[in-house]
Amino acid sequence: MADAPVVCARELRRDYGKGEGLVRAVDGVDLEVAAGETVAVMGPSGCGKSTLLHLLGGLDRPSAGEVWLAGRRIDTVGEKAVARLRRGAVGFVFQAFHLMDELTAVENVELSALLAGRSPRAARRRALDLLEQVGLADRAGFLPTALSGGQRQRVAIARALSNEPVVVLADEPTGNLDTAATLDVLRLFESLHEAGQTLVIVTHDSRIAATADRLITMRDGRFVDETRLTGGTTGRSLGALAGLEG
Amino acid sequence: MRQEVVLALLAKEPSHGYELRGRLRRALGPLGDAMNAGQVYVALTRLEKAGLVTAERAGAADQQDRKTYVLTADGHQRVSEWLSEVDWPRPDLAEFHLKLVAAAGTGLADPITIVDTQRRELLRRLREAERAAMAEPDGSDAALLLEGIALRLQADLRWLEECERSWSERGSRS
Amino acid sequence: MGRVVLVLRLAVRDVRRRPVEAALLLVAIMAATTTLSLGLVLRQAAGDPYQATRRATAGADVVASVAPLPSGTQARPADVAGLTALTGQKGVVAHSGPYPVARTSAEAHGRTVAVTAEGRDTTSASVDQPKVLHGSWVRPGTVVVEAALADALGVRPGDRITIAGRRFQIGGVAVTAAMLPYPEAFDYGVQPTMAQVKDRGLVWLTQADARRLSAPADLSYVLNLKLADPAAAMQFVDALEPDPSGSPTSGAQSVPLLMLEPWQVTRDNASILARNAQRVLVAGGSLLGLLAVASVAVLVGGRMADQTRRVGLLKAVGGTPGLVAAVLLAEHVGVAVLAAAGGLALGWLVAPIVAEPTAGLIGSAGTPPLTMATVGLVTAVAVAVAVVATLVPAVRAARTSTVVALADAARPPRRTAWLITLSARMPAPLLLALRLAGRRPRRLVLAVMSLAVAVTGLVAALALKAQLSTSNFASTAGLNHARTERLGDVLLLISVMLIALAAVNTIVITWATVLDARHASALARALGVTPQQVTAALSAAQLLPALVGALLGIPAGLALVAAVDPDSTVDPPLWQLLAVVPVTGLVVAGLTAVPALLGARRPPAPVLQAEHA
Incomplete structure (x- = not known):
């Protein structure tokens, strides 16, 4: 069971519209993500990568194919069961953060723990720990509007982690951030990766995608390329790229 | 690396060779590691010969590190010229482009495979650059340089995507 | 536990x-609950005090009285023997009297009123022993004054009163269930339904004192009967009463001038005002309830647009559809419960003011009690209003695909093709107005309904007012006037609340339209439409449904009056009805101008840019 993929999709398809207007947003995708792996799905906007992410996290239903999450098939269960599964097994991170404006940082983080039925005290303790982990312990009582974009996304990541999900699904997590904030988020992902967290990131930005262990390129609903980025050494050093040699 | 870089670093104040190396290291961050220690001294020796710097011996005679290097008037002149130069390193895209054309024309290799291989290589480099950038503390000079590297690689990757699309279309047409 | 905390938070x-x-939500629902509680509380006020008085005074089931035939050829004294014979009737289990009654006038503090002066024993009677509220029961030389009369004259025990020219001291103030309170007291032995001056009160004195007040031949007599079956009082009376044509003039035979008053008739007459007010209030409360539903629907519907993203978010972090619906409902139901509490409190406080004319009966002077039934009903109505208005959007939100909700795709506007074609020929503001109105047909319906309900209420109020001012009601002299005024006050109160609520609705609908049309108006302005034209368009978009609503409301209002009070319908003057339409239009134009102007003056660029965010 140790080698069983955390996330698994088989022959996954998602259609929109009918007849002439039929669009195959996801068109026959097979994917396996191993525990502790960071996978990036890259492609231009409209290639179907966000739809794929929604399907993997149970936010959307496939037209055909199977989705397995932590060894359970999720495309056949009811809306309520999917919600419960999302609550426990999946942490979502969105481009637009999607924090509740009327809740403080710590209240946003404990949201999913409370939804999962944890006691308010336990949820609060966990939320404060997570904020500490993302470096925002001193911002716990702030409303999202009082936080910078990068801080908001870190709060959102803390929220995604609150129920110890088997996988964190991130949809353009740095799309709304400047370079410095992007680096903060990438550093956070890196530390999660080191701690063994499984991560799936979809992005159109090759720089974000390049930080993953494995990079999948998607176009028109299909996977067109897959590159393992770890292991292989680059022929030239960074110094050479900067013009310091040769 | 051009000698003018070492010359310009000296322009601030007379310095020892190791001080120059320290400044370089700070500006380049992890990329400075790639530089071999001798490079700075080789450059200084050449600059001294060219009359752009003079070396003043402070302590014990034959220890290079004890030498303090000072810019001469010619040296100052050279630094000003260098700073106002509008030179820009040209990436050699033509070579890769012609490689694809040749591969397709001769049938010796598939241009798409070449592009893919190249893409993977660039992605690995990009990964290294990003990881180096993530390791840099906020506001370091080297982070800016790494950002530049990443942006160039990104531009190259985008061009490769165009190449791939273009060549695969041509392939399907013929 | 955590989930409850979350929903509440x-x-x-x-x-x-x-x-x-x-x-606004609170005000809207509270207006309805206040009116409703007032109506419900008054229903108790109308029945209860009489019952309380009846119990406290061992009230008679039938009050029988005889009067002498007025002076003239056939003049003769009251038939006491005939009256006394009634005590032998089947079903009579107890009685008091007959007591002598003088019809005369009383004067105190410079005011003179007609009174019925009843001579009683100083001891307690087994049937109809008036309940003394202040002071003590009759003694030789003292008078006990009926409570409502004492109120009206402003007298207390110890004060002096002149009756039929004789000076007495007031010994006490009492209430009875045998007689209507001032100013409705009737002449014993004289049919109360006949046109007479309804400004009469009741006093009690000793029999000896009463007999001194008029010539023996002019005395009437009253007999209080207790029946084995009080519920059968009507039948008892029907069996005895000569057929109605046997009126005093023709009926010199049998039992002339005998009057039998069953207690149910007295009860109904005693509570007639409270019941009228209650009818108006319940009708008004229902109208206000409808308006509140419209308000809440618009408010909630308008909010759902910005709730969509919250819903998506809640679902993304694992909220089940049920939880999402609970979050949406909790808020509005909470407000509704608060509004119910506020409405009950307000209704309870206001009720005594409206019910006051029934003073003279025990219990009505204080505040009628709030029963569990009233509390339950009002709360249920308030919660129902909130649930009805929230349920559809909540279920819709709970069912929305999470992905769609997260993308914050609000419900796309409808496209009403014929409206677009039609509007193409119109000047810019009207073109925009028609297209804006056509985008949200449901909101359009709510706007029409809201105004129609308000105008219905207004027209009904106008009609009732016309009725009050023309009926013989108002022509009666004296203090009775206070009564119609009180009913007028209730009408005014309801009209004001209807108008206020309709105004709130109009503003809310306009604001929702302004927010909804933000992008469209920004685009229009980018294309060169002036802010004034946009303002005019936004106003006009509300004006059209308002006028339709006004036109619908007029017949509905008249129908409502006819339904509530089918007996005596008086149409309000035509000019008033005709004025309703343009006045509604003007008011709506005024109300919508402010939010429309605020919306139209925003610079277009940020709105257009917000699209990309």
Whole structure:
């Protein structure tokens, strides 16, 4: 069971519209993500990568194919069961953060723990720990509007982690951030990766995608390329790229 | 690396060779590691010969590190010229482009495979650059340089995507 | 536990984030609950005090009285023997009297009123022993004054009163269930239905004192009967009463001038005002309830647009559809419960003011009690209003695909093709107005309904007012006037609340339209439409449904009056009805101008840019 993929999709398809207007947003995708792996799905906007992410996290239903999450098939269960599964097994991170404006940082983080039925005290303790982990312990009582974009996304990541999900699904997590904030988020992902967290990131930005262990390129609903980025050494050093040699 | 870089670093104040190396290291961050220690001294020796710097011996005679290097008037002149130069390193895209054309024309290799291989290589480099950038503390000079590297690689990757699309279309047409 | 905390927290925070909307919601629902509680409380006020008085005074089931035939050829004294014979009737289990009654006048503090002066024993009677509220029961030389009369004259025990020219001291103030309170007291032995001056009160004195007040031949007599079956009082009377044509003039035979008053008739007459007010209030409360539903629907519907993203978010982090619906409902139901509490409190406080004319009966002077039934009903109605208005959007939100909700795709506007074609030929503001109106047909219906309900209420109020001022009601002299005034006050109160609520609705609908049309109006302005034209368009978009609503409301209002009070319908003057339409239009134009102007003056660029965010 140790080698069983955390996330698994088989022959996954998602259609929109009918007849002439039929669009195959996801068109026959097979994917396996191993525990502790960071996978990036890259492609231009409209290639179907966000739809794929929604399907993997149970936010959307496939037209055909199977989705397995932590060894359970999720495309056949009811809306309520999917919600419960999302609550426990999946942490979502969105481009637009999607924090509740009327809740403080710590209240946003404990949201999913409370939804999962944890006691308010336990949820609060966990939320404060997570904020500490993302470096925002001193911002716990702030409303999202009082936080910078990068801080908001870190709060959102803390929220995604609150129920110890088997996988964190991130949809353009740095799309709304400047370079410095992007680096903060990438550093956070890196530390999660080191701690063994499984991560799936979809992005159109090759720089974000390049930080993953494995990079999948998607176009028109299909996977067109897959590159393992770890292991292989680059022929030239960074110094050479900067013009310091040769 | 051009000698003018070492010359310009000296322009601030007379310095020892190791001080120059320290400044370089700070500006380049992890990329400075790639530089071999001798490079700075080789450059200084050449600059001294060219009359752009003079070396003043402070302590014990034959220890290079004890030498303090000072810019001469010619040296100052050279630094000003260098700073106002509008030179820009040209990436050699033509070579890769012609490689694809040749591969397709001769049938010796598939241009798409070449592009893919190249893409993977660039992605690995990009990964290294990003990881180096993530390791840099906020506001370091080297982070800016790494950002530049990443942006160039990104531009190259985008061009490769165009190449791939273009060549695969041509392939399907013929 | 955690989930309950979460639902409550989200509800409370959302209310706090939008205090104005929450306050509007509260006001809308509270207007309805206040009116409803008032109506319900009054229903008790109308029945209860009489019952209380009846119990406290060992009230008679039938009050029998005889009067002498007025002076003239056939003049003769009252037939006491005939009256006394009634005590032998089957079913009579107890009686008091006959007591002598003088019809005369009383004067105190410079005011003179007609009184019925009843001579009683100083000891307690087994049937109809008036309950002394202040002072003590009759003694030789003292008078006990009926409570409502004492109120009207402003007299207390110890004061002096002149009756039929004789000076007495007031010994006490009492209430009875045998007689209507001042100013409705009737002449014993004289049919109360006949046109007479209804400004009469009741006093009690000793029999000896009463006999001194008029010539023996002019005395009437009253007999209080207790029946084995009080519920059968009507039948008892029907069996005895000569057929109605046997009126005093023709009926010199049998039992002339005998009058039998069953207690049910007295009860109904005693509570007639409270019941009228209650009818008006219940009808008004229903109208206000409808308006409240419209308000809440618009407010909630308008909010759902910005709730969509919250819903998506809640679902993304694992909220089940049920929880999402609970979050949405909790907030509005909370506000509704608060509004119910406020409405009950207000209704309870206001009720005595409206019910006051029934003073003279025990219990009505205080506040009628709030029964569990009233509390339950009002709360249920308030919660129902909130649930009805919230349920559809909540279920829709709970069912929305999470992905769609997260993308914050609000419900796309409808496209009403014929309206677009039609509007193409019109000047810019009207073109925009018609297209704006056509985008949200449901909101259009709500706007029409809201105004129609308000105008219905107004027209009904106008009709009732016309009725009050023309009926013989108002022509009666004296203090009776206070009564119609009181009913007029209730009408005014309801009209004001209807208008206020309709105004709130109009503003809310306009604001929702302004927000909804933000992008469209920004685009229009980018294309060169002036802010004034946009303002005019936004106003006009509300004006059209308002006028339709006004036109619908006029017949509905007249129908309502006819339904509530089928007996005596008087149409309000035609000019008033005709004025309703343009006045509604003007008011709506005025009300919509402010939010429309605020919306239209925003610079277009940020709105257009916000699209990309």
